[in-house]
């Protein structure tokens with residue numbers, strides 16, 4: 556198979572809806588994925604629904620993760636996170652276009668910068684599994700061009716020209732859909748930039764597709780630069796012997812593993828679910844990073860929680876979880892000012908929220924309910 560990450564996919568000008576799914580399934584290890592009829596059966600979804608929804612945002616399940624959904628049933632957290640629903644095709648009053656102003660802050664293509672010392676690199680549009688709540692679901696996979704080597708060189712030049720940037724963060728999509736060779740190349744290029752002191756990967760692969768964490772992968776990631784991998788467990792049900800073993804393999808290779816979760820209606824919006832999630836991670840040596848308030852992107856309305864609902868839950872978490880196990884509860888604001896602590900937002904008489912940034916700037920947020 557041609558290496559999809561190196562070949563320029565500019566030729567994918569074909570905007571046929573079908574191709575969203577086809578492009579998604581060209582991940583490096585296609586053999587570990589479930590056929591669509593199995594997905595429909597396990598999730599109890601009519602084939603017509605999946606076929607309509609996947610035209611907008613791909614539907615793909617690693618066999619391992621679909622087996623989990625099958626064991627845990629159609630109402631489980633795992634099934635809910637990946638079940639295609641017709642609501643994904645319907646506009647909602649609460650939708651915000653570009654909900655975290657990611658698309659307005661790209662100094663070079665595929666780079667998002669909101670901080671002086673770190674940037675996000677959108678290393679790919681592909682994922683092993685497509686979370687239905689994804690805040691980047693508006694960037695369709697088929698239409699999105701994958702990075703060519705020339706695009707990567709532009710990014711390396713940008714980092715070299717901006718020595719304040721110490722930590723490039725590979726995100727996406729899921730950067731671990733790139734091949735080992737590609738990741739090793741990116742790492743070795745980053746190593747040649749004197750101002751880069753460490754790097755980071757944001758990936759859900761250990762959760763959805765633990766078999767991706769091979770000795771070949773860990774070898775590709777090891778080098779001069781310390782690496783942090785921020786994974787994305789949303790529920791204790793995802794902490795299986797397989798996913799925890801994948802985490803342990805990363806840790807054994809010297810990777811610091813942290814976790815960020817998204818607060819999701821009907822998935823993990825109870826105190827018991829949050830306690831089990833973060834206590835389980837602590838037992839596995841995974842540091843808590845963020846609990847993200849869900850971003851209001853078109854198509855993910857059923858997963859949203861209100862600021863007040865989130866605050867009540869987080870107060871209870873703060874009162875009951877060991878401080879070492881408690882993540883920071885943050886929202887990424889639509890005005891592009893970045894992540895702020897939800898607890899520090901001040902509710903106004905008119906129902907809006909205000910937040911004063913440490914540098915004096917003021918943000919105003921309007922909840923959807």
Ligand SMILES: *Cc1c(COP(=O)(O)O)cnc(C)c1O
Nearest residue numbers: 667668669670673674675724894
């Ligand atoms: C979240 C984010 C980061 C990483 O921020 P941390 O607080 O270090 O996790 C960096 N850049 C952008 C644009 C982000 O949205």
